[in-house]
Structure formats: C-alpha cells, structure tokens
Amino acid sequence: MSAGAPELLLEPESVSESVEIVPGDILARSPRQLFWRRFRRDRVATASAAFIIVLIVVAILAPLVVKLLGLQGPNVQNPNALDAFGSPTGPSAAHPFGVDQLGRDVASRVIYGARASLIVGIVGTLVATLLGTAMGLLAGYYRGWTDTFISRTVDVFLAFPVLVLGLGIGAACEVRGCFSIGGTKLIQPGIVTVIFIIMISSFTYIARIVRGQVLSLREKEFVEAARSLGASNSRILFREVLPNLLAPLIVYASLLIPVNILLEAALSFLGVGIRPPTASWGQMISDATPTFSTAWWYMVFPGAALLLTVLAFNLVGDGLLDALNPRGDR
Amino acid sequence: MTHHLRVASVLTAVSAALLLAACGSSSSSKTASTSAAGGTSSGPTVPYKTGENMATETLNPNGTKGGMLTSYSSEDYLHLDPGAAYFSGDYTALYPTQRTLLIYPPNSSTTLAPNLATAVPTTANGGITDNGLTITVHLQPGVKFSPPVNRVVTAKDVEYAIDRGANPNVGNGYFQAYFGNLKGAASAKGGPFPGVTTQGNDTVIFHLIKPTDATLIGALQMPLTAPVPEEFAGPLDKKSPSQYGTYLVATGPYMFKSDPKTGKVTGIGYQTGKSATLVRNPNWSASTYTSAYKPPAYLNQINVNIGGEAAVIGQQVLKGTGVVQEDTPAQSIVKQAYEQYPTQIEFAPGAGDHYGGLDTTSPPFNNVNLRRAVWAAVDREAIVKARGGALVAQPLTHFITPGTDGYKESGGAAGPNYPWNTDVNGNMAEATTLMKAAGYPGGKYTGNATLQVVAGNNGNAPAVAQIVISALNSLGFKTHLSEVDQSVMYGKYCGVPKQHINVCPSSGWIRDYDNPLTILYVPFNGKAIVPTNNSNFSNFNDPTINKEMDAATLIQDPAQGAQAWANIDKQLVDKAVGVPEEFDTQPNIRAANIQGVGDLWNVGSWDYAYTSVK
Numbered sequence: 001m002s003a004g005a006p007e008l009l010l011e012p013e014s015v016s017e018s019v020e021i022v023p024g025d026i027l028a029r030s031p032r033q034l035f036w037r038r039f040r041r042d043r044v045a046t047a048s049a050a051f052i053i054v055l056i057v058v059a060i061l062a063p064l065v066v067k068l069l070g071l072q073g074p075n076v077q078n079p080n081a082l083d084a085f086g087s088p089t090g091p092s093a094a095h096p097f098g099v100d101q102l103g104r105d106v107a108s109r110v111i112y113g114a115r116a117s118l119i120v121g122i123v124g125t126l127v128a129t130l131l132g133t134a135m136g137l138l139a140g141y142y143r144g145w146t147d148t149f150i151s152r153t154v155d156v157f158l159a160f161p162v163l164v165l166g167l168g169i170g171a172a173c174e175v176r177g178c179f180s181i182g183g184t185k186l187i188q189p190g191i192v193t194v195i196f197i198i199m200i201s202s203f204t205y206i207a208r209i210v211r212g213q214v215l216s217l218r219e220k221e222f223v224e225a226a227r228s229l230g231a232s233n234s235r236i237l238f239r240e241v242l243p244n245l246l247a248p249l250i251v252y253a254s255l256l257i258p259v260n261i262l263l264e265a266a267l268s269f270l271g272v273g274i275r276p277p278t279a280s281w282g283q284m285i286s287d288a289t290p291t292f293s294t295a296w297w298y299m300v301f302p303g304a305a306l307l308l309t310v311l312a313f314n315l316v317g318d319g320l321l322d323a324l325n326p327r328g329d330r
Numbered sequence: 331m332t333h334h335l336r337v338a339s340v341l342t343a344v345s346a347a348l349l350l351a352a353c354g355s356s357s358s359s360k361t362a363s364t365s366a367a368g369g370t371s372s373g374p375t376v377p378y379k380t381g382e383n384m385a386t387e388t389l390n391p392n393g394t395k396g397g398m399l400t401s402y403s404s405e406d407y408l409h410l411d412p413g414a415a416y417f418s419g420d421y422t423a424l425y426p427t428q429r430t431l432l433i434y435p436p437n438s439s440t441t442l443a444p445n446l447a448t449a450v451p452t453t454a455n456g457g458i459t460d461n462g463l464t465i466t467v468h469l470q471p472g473v474k475f476s477p478p479v480n481r482v483v484t485a486k487d488v489e490y491a492i493d494r495g496a497n498p499n500v501g502n503g504y505f506q507a508y509f510g511n512l513k514g515a516a517s518a519k520g521g522p523f524p525g526v527t528t529q530g531n532d533t534v535i536f537h538l539i540k541p542t543d544a545t546l547i548g549a550l551q552m553p554l555t556a557p558v559p560e561e562f563a564g565p566l567d568k569k570s571p572s573q574y575g576t577y578l579v580a581t582g583p584y585m586f587k588s589d590p591k592t593g594k595v596t597g598i599g600y601q602t603g604k605s606a607t608l609v610r611n612p613n614w615s616a617s618t619y620t621s622a623y624k625p626p627a628y629l630n631q632i633n634v635n636i637g638g639e640a641a642v643i644g645q646q647v648l649k650g651t652g653v654v655q656e657d658t659p660a661q662s663i664v665k666q667a668y669e670q671y672p673t674q675i676e677f678a679p680g681a682g683d684h685y686g687g688l689d690t691t692s693p694p695f696n697n698v699n700l701r702r703a704v705w706a707a708v709d710r711e712a713i714v715k716a717r718g719g720a721l722v723a724q725p726l727t728h729f730i731t732p733g734t735d736g737y738k739e740s741g742g743a744a745g746p747n748y749p750w751n752t753d754v755n756g757n758m759a760e761a762t763t764l765m766k767a768a769g770y771p772g773g774k775y776t777g778n779a780t781l782q783v784v785a786g787n788n789g790n791a792p793a794v795a796q797i798v799i800s801a802l803n804s805l806g807f808k809t810h811l812s813e814v815d816q817s818v819m820y821g822k823y824c825g826v827p828k829q830h831i832n833v834c835p836s837s838g839w840i841r842d843y844d845n846p847l848t849i850l851y852v853p854f855n856g857k858a859i860v861p862t863n864n865s866n867f868s869n870f871n872d873p874t875i876n877k878e879m880d881a882a883t884l885i886q887d888p889a890q891g892a893q894a895w896a897n898i899d900k901q902l903v904d905k906a907v908g909v910p911e912e913f914d915t916q917p918n919i920r921a922a923n924i925q926g927v928g929d930l931w932n933v934g935s936w937d938y939a940y941t942s943v944k
Contacts, residue, residue: 077800079712084376085665086715101661101793102716175784175812175823175831189812271787275811277796287792290641291662 038323045319048312059114066108074112074279078103088295098297109279110305116280121261124198129253132203136210154204162201170272189272198260255317258310281306332417333838376721379672384934385679390927393628393942401634402643403656406603406817411575412553413500426938428556429581435623439931440844443623462541469532474613476580478593479559485528487557492526495554499572503863507851508549513537542883548843583627585611606634625939632938640789647919654920654936661718664917678916678934682840683731686909687867692830699768701906706750707761707801713911716793723912725754730899736846739896746900774806784823786836787813798835825864837867846895870907
C-alpha cells in the first residue's frame with residue numbers, strides 16, 4: 001500500500017479554519033508536533049503504546065518482577081506441583097497461572113517469554129527494515145539494471161515459503177549446525193536463526209514499499225533542485241530522499257513487528273525457534289497442545305499474552321498510520 | 331532391544347513383581363502384590379482396576395474372525411528386515427509376519443514355545459546333546475513362504491537367515507552377543523560358517539564352542555532366526571545397506587502388502603513415516619502349528635498409521651472404534667484412560683527400563699566421577715512423574731530390570747548402596763562432592779565443552795530431557811539440546827558411536843529374552859559396540875567387566891548365574907555407565923470394541939495375530 005508523500009503531514013485544517021487570530025492562541029506547529037497530537041487523540045493507540053512500554057519494561061526487568069511477585073524462576077522444575085500421574089496443577093495461590101508439565105511456574109515463564117518475543121520481533125524487524133530500505137532505495141533511485149536486479153531478487157525471496165525454510169533449517173542443522181566459519185556454526189536452531197528467517201521474510205515488504213516511495217520522491221521538485229545544484233547521488237539519497245521516508249518507515253516497521261512476533265511464535269511452535277528451556281510463548285503453546293483438554297492454563301496464558309502483545313503493536317501501528325495520513329485515503 | 335522413547339517402556343518393578351510371582355522366584359518385589367500397581371518406596375500406590383493388569387490376560391480363544399484394525403503409532407519402524415530389526419516397535423509388525431524358530435506366547439515372557447520349530451530343544455527330547463555343545467532343531471513341515479517365493483521353507487533358509495546376521499550390510503546388533511559362541515562365528519562375514527549346519531530339509535544343527543546352550547536357545551526367538559530365502563535375498567544382501575526390507579517375503583499369518591511379482595514392500599505396503607498395510611499371507615496355514623502356540627489370526631487386515639501427536643492419537647483410540655495405539659501413550663492419556671476408560675487400558679509388567687547414554691569415550695564423561703556426579707544429581711522421581719507417575723514407572727537404581735534373575739541380588743528396588751545411588755530425588759550435596767573428586771574444587775564444571783544432548787521430540791521424551799538437562803546445568807555443564815524424531819535419534823546420532831553424542835536421555839532397553847545376559851550384554855559390553863545400530867549407547871568398554879560377562883554366560887546353575895550377573899550390575903552402577911531414569915510398566919490402550927491381546931515379552935504391544943474386533 002502506498003502511504004502518500006510526507007507533505008501529507010501538513011494538516012489542511014490549519015489553513016482552512018477561519019478564526020479570528022489572536023496572538024498566542026494559535027501557534028504554528030511542526031509536522032512532528034502535528035503527528036504526535038493526532039496520535040495522542042487516538043485513545044486506543046495511546047493505551048496500546050502504554051501497554052507496550054510496560055511490557056518492554058517488564059521484559060527488561062523480568063528477574064525483578066518475578067521476585068516482586070513472589071514467583072519461582074522460569075526454569076525451576078517442581079515435581080511436587082504435579083499430581084500422582086505427573087499431570088500439571090492449575091492456577092493456585094502459589095502459582096497464579098498454574099504450572100507446566102515439568103512443574104515450572106507458567107506466570108514466570110510468560111514474563112520471561114516476553115523477552116524472546118520482543119527481542120526477536122523488534123530486532124528482527126529492525127534488521128529487515130535496514131536491509132529492505134537499502135535495497136528499496138537503490139532500486140527506486142537508480143532504476144534500470146539495478147532496479148531490475150534488486151526487484152527480481154526481492155521477488156525470489158517473496159516466493160520463499162518461510163515456514164518451510166525454517167523447518168528445513170531446523171531439520172538439517174539441528175544437532176551439529178550448518179555453515180561453520182572458524183569453528184563456530186552459523187546456522188543452528190535458536191534465536192539468531194529465527195532473526196535470520198524473519199529478516200528474509202520481511203525485508204521484501206519494506207523493500208517494495210521503499211522502492212515505490214523513492215520512485216515518486218525522486219521526481220519531486222526538491223530533488224530536482226538539489227540535483228541541479230550539483231548534489232551527488234549519495235547526498236540526495238541520504239539528505240533529501242531518506243528523511244522523507246522515515247515517517248512511513250516507522251509506521252510500516254511498527255506494523256511488521258507483530259507479524260514477526262507471530263512468526264517467531266510459529267517457528268518456536270514448530271520446534272525450530274528458541275531452544276528450550278528458554279521460555280518462549282510459541283514453545284509454551286506447542287508444549288501445551290497435547291494436554292490442552294486437561295491443562296487449559298498452560299496454553300491460555302501464553303496465548304493471551306501473545307494475543308495482547310500482537311494486538312497492541314497492531315493498534316499502535318494503525319494509530320501511527322492514521323496520524324501520518326489523516327485524510328484517510330490509503 | 332531398544333525401547334519406545336515415550337512411556338516408561340521399561341517394565342516397572344510392580345509388573346515384575348507380578349511376573350515373579352508367576353514364575354515362582356522370590357524377591358522383595360513380590361510384596362507389590364497382584365492388587366497394587368505402581369508404587370515407589372515413598373510415593374503413593376495407584377491400584378490397577380479390574381482387567382488392567384496384562385499379566386493376567388487370556389489369549390482371546392473365541393475372538394470374532396474378520397475385520398480390519400487400525401493401529402496408530404507416532405513412531406516409525408526402524409527396520410523391516412528381520413535380520414536387522416532390534417526395536418520393540420519393529421517387532422509389532424515383524425512377529426506376525428515372520429516365523430522365528432521359537433517364540434514367547436503373548437501371556438508369558440518366561441516360557442518359550444515352538445514356532446517354526448517343532449519343539450523347544452531340551453536334553454530330554456534330544457535337542458541338546460554333547461554336554462550342551464550341540465543344539466538340534468526340527469522344522470515344522472509344510473510352512474511356505476508368501477508370494478513371490480511361494481515354496482516350502484527348508485533348513486537351508488534358516489541357515490541363511492542366521493548366516494546373514496554376520497553380514498555387515500545387514501547390520502545386526504546382537505549376532506556376536508547371542509550367536510558368537512557358535513563355531514566360526516567370530517570370523518563370519520555373512521557367508522556360511524561351521525556353527526550352523528543342516529541335515530536334510532528340516533533339521534538345523536547348531537555347534538557351540540562353549541556350552542552356552544541356554545543363551546543360544548533363548549536367542550532362537552530373536553527375529554534373526556526367521557527363515558530368509560537365499561535366492562531372493564542374496565542379491566539384495568550384496569548391496570550396502572541390504573535391500574532386504576525394501577523387498578520382503580513372509581512366513582507368518584500376515585505379510586506386508588507387496589508387489590506380487592517382485593515382493594517390493596516399500597511404496598506399496600509401507601510408506602516410510604506414513605503408513606503400513608498388513609494383509610493375510612495366502613500361503614499361511616494354521617495347521618503348521620503343533621504346540622500350545624497357535625496364533626488364531628482373526629483380523630483380515632491391519633492398517634498402521636505412522637506419525638502424529640501421541641496425545642491426539644490417544645484421544646482417537648479411547649473414543650474411537652476399531653483402533654489401537656501400538657506405541658507408548660502420552661502421560662496425559664494414561665491418566666485420562668485410567669480415570670475415564672479403565673476397561674481400555676492395560677499395563678504390561680515387563681522387563682524394560684529407560685536410562686540415558688553417557689559417552690564414556692570422549693570428554694567429559696570419560697571421567698567416572700563426573701558420571702557419578704550426574705547420577706547423583708538427576709531427580710529420578712521427577713522423571714517418574716514425567717512418564718506418568720507411579721502407575722507406569724519406578725526410579726531406576728540399577729540395570730537388571732524387575733522380573734529378571736539377578737534383580738533382587740542386585741539390591742531390588744533400592745539398588746546397590748553407593749552414595750550417588752541412594753537418593754532417588756537427586757542429591758546435589760553428594761553430586762558436589764563427586765564433582766570435587768573429579769577435579770573441580772568449586773563443585774561445578776569449569777571446562778569449555780558444551781555437551782551435545784540429542785533427545786526424542788515426541789511424547790514424554792522432551793520433558794525427560796529437560797529434567798536431565800536441568801541436572802547437568804546445575805552441575806555447571808553447558809548443554810546444547812536437539813530434539814529429533816526417534817528414528818533419527820537412534821539411526822543417525824545415538825546409535826552411531828562415531829558421533830560421540832555426550833548425552834542421549836531418551837534411550838532405553840527391553841530384555842531380549844528371559845536371561846540377565848540380554849539386559850546387560852548388548853548395552854554394556856565393549857564387544858557389542860557396532861558402527862551403526864549400536865545399542866551400547868555409552869560406548870562402554872571395560873575389559874574386566876567384559877570378561878566377567880563372558881564367564882557369567884557359562885554358569886549353568888540359575889542361582890549362581892543370578893548372583894554373577896548381579897555382581898556385574900553392581901559394578902555398572904559403581905562406574906555410573908549411564909543417566910539413571912526409570913523401570914517401566916508399559917500402558918497399552920485400545921478402542922472399546924477391540925479384544926486386545928498384548929505381547930507381555932514386548933512391553934505388552936498389541937499382538938496382531940491374537941487381537942480381534944468384537
């Protein structure tokens with residue numbers, strides 16, 4: 001989807017309102033101020049942003065939070081919390097979210113699981129955005145063979161079945177890893193590979209959008225003006241084009257984060273993501289699947305956490321999008 | 331043979347107790363009487379409900395003929411070649427399709443019966459002569475191979491079957507252990523050797539160099555003894571690995587569906603990882619059984635569905651019709667069945683256990699004190715819970731399983747009294763002391779090595795792996811856990827000594843036959859280590875213990891033999907040759923309309939030749 005040019009940050013209303021002008025009561029606002037003002041008006045988006053901030057703080061301070069709540073650590077196995085058949089017990093005073101099949105506290109693991117989701121979601125998206133922006137910039141600005149080459153490369157990656165790729169890597173590189181450089185194996189199921197897979201699957205989205213934006217931006221007068229003044233290509237790219245991309249990039253990246261959080265959960269669910277015993281919401285949902293009929297809490301709580309997080313990021317992203325583009329035509 | 335990953339495939343002491351009661355040997359396990367089921371020394375007992383104890387099953391003499399059975403197994407077969415198969419899951423398809431010389435009837439794991447042979451060789455019937463050096467077996471006349479071979483089985487087919495046990499292309503895991511005392515066996519490579527000869531069409535003669543007749547006769551129920559036609563399998567055996575298994579011929583009441591001209595099974599009667607189809611063997615005749623063992627073969631066809639989640643399979647079996655689960659039910663299913671479907675679950679007392687392999691040939695576990703520290707640190711009660719609780723498991727305290735000679739002599743449920751063995755809940759203080767003795771004064775491992783841990787990925791195996799990892803981590807070891815399909819785990823990693831996988835927490839063992847040799851030899855004798863399909867998961871090779879095992883096989887008096895094997899068992903605990911987990915009782919579930927008969931000697935797995943649809 002195209003988002004229009006950054007000039008849309010100029011709010012039409014500020015020009016068309018016919019109000020008596022009293023010095024001091026109407027101030028010219030910068031596009032950024034207008035942007036935040038519109039965002040703050042969106043109550044839902046603001047609440048979601050607050051939720052995300054709280055989540056990030058909780059994730060960073062997870063050990064402290066767990067201690068304050070009086071919970072056991074996420075990897076403490078407690079067979080006494082299981083019944084005589086080894087089945088997990090449900091929510092209780094000692095374990096507000098119940099325990100899992102090894103007697104580990106689910107609330108504690110949900111809190112620590114936020115780390116995996118947030119790190120992978122945010123870092124993965126960041127890396128994908130960097131790569132996608134670079135490719136989109138080059139393709140859109142230089143056009144010609146560069147564009148053709150980059151665009152076809154992006155098409156190839158778009159066609160990649162990402163989950164299948166993840167499964168394949170998991171199967172092939174599970175025990176000994178693949179592609180060693182100087183003794184260390186580069187590809188092994190785990191957080192780095194998950195970020196790599198996320199990067200492959202989402203950079204294409206950013207690259208195409210950036211390319212589209214750049215194609216229209218490069219025809220704008222200010223770019224022509226800069227060129228006529230003798231600015232080099234790299235200066236135009238970095239000083240004229242890129243700054244105008246920042247706002248849409250922030251928006252699309254923020255919409256990409258929840259997608260990637262879900263992708264991480266899917267990969268962990270399939271067994272190729274974060275390695276156990278590190279807590280991960282996707283892994284917890286996967287472990288809970290066989291026992292769902294008898295131990296609902298084990299799936300419901302990480303599932304709810306995942307749902308709320310993804311929802312919050314989506315709402316924030318929508319809020320940012322609306323704040324960026326108040327005319328509403330997408 | 332190797333055990334199912336999940337479920338305490340090990341038969342627990344309880345079942346063993348019942349079994350012991352049946353065969354008259356006295357032991358402390360007899361106190362776990364017929365009414366009580368699982369029970370640890372400290373844990374609660376959970377009683378069996380009526381009909382749940384498979385040790386008291388009947389052989390379904392009045393079953394309804396006909397019908398189709400759907401058998402679910404989340405684990406795939408490892409081998410269909412009777413010369414290579416060495417896994418309880420493989421046996422569920424092999425024994426209904428291949429006639430071994432002897433066999434255990436479904437309701438006995440101690441008394442052999444003739445199958446292809448006319449009688450179990452004894453001194454009285456002339457089967458054992460020359461002071462135990464010559465064993466003679468006569469074959470049932472009129473037994474025919476299935477299509478495409480179609481002819482009558484002769485003694486030469488049995489001779490060829492045993493010859494190929496030494497063929498490296500076949501990869502048999504127990505030839506040297508059980509047939510190694512035959513003349514010329516040590517140097518046999520797949521061709522004829524003087525230890526097995528034939529006389530006429532229906533007599534096979536075994537020539538031993540040492541009087542280990544009891545060992546050999548027990549081994550005559552192994553799948554290796556099922557006849558193989560040389561004109562059909564010879565060209566297949568020349569390939570490496572042998573292609574017999576992709577192409578098969580049957581002698582049992584059932585056969586894998588195959589191409590009628592070529593006998594090809596793969597792609598027709600067996601889709602790897604997906605399904606298998608067993609149909610009636612048209613050349614099988616019920617009149618070729620003259621002893622108590624007479625499989626009624628009620629079913630017309632068995633459809634095996636391979637793969638899937640154990641918990642889902644469990645629901646389908648408990649709530650469905652015409653279905654059974656062939657491998658281990660998930661822990662949550664065991665609870666559900668016990669509480670809500672008590673007539674559909676049966677527990678098999680048995681001779682199996684689970685323990686983790688610890689590679690003793692590479693650092694760090696070539697250090698015996700480090701192994702002892704791991705032994706002390708592991709919480710065996712937690713592992714019991716992960717398998718399903720006292721109903722299906724008891725902590726493993728030594729290696730001879732309940733129900734086998736030497737179990738009581740080796741300490742029974744409590745096991746040998748070494749400091750690292752006394753606390754089944756795990757004893758970190760003792761583990762720390764042992765770490766210090768191993769050369770780590772801080773009580774924690776400070777080396778650079780990251781342990782490779784390869785575990786199964788289905789059923790209870792991941793949970794057990796986590797418990798073992800937790801113990802390793804608390805000792806300071808860094809671990810790298812990989813969860814793979816169980817056939818990959820055995821076939822590619824834990825069964826291949828060269829891989830030097832440090833810890834294999836999902837391995838287990840079931841005794842091959844009623845002799846402590848079959849629990850201790852293949853898993854722990856250095857001579858049993860083979861390059862592939864290895865079952866000595868710790869690659870353990872101690873020359874003193876190897877010699878003691880050889881000496882123990884020669885002992886004729888059962889009581890003395892039991893004591894000798896118990897002494898070896900104690901030494902294995904002394905050397906901490908594995909990660910102790912549990913002795914198992916295997917649960918087996920079936921649909922309400924299935925009259926199930928389970929093979930007690932094979933963890934109670936449903937016997938297709940006796941089971942019927944109601």
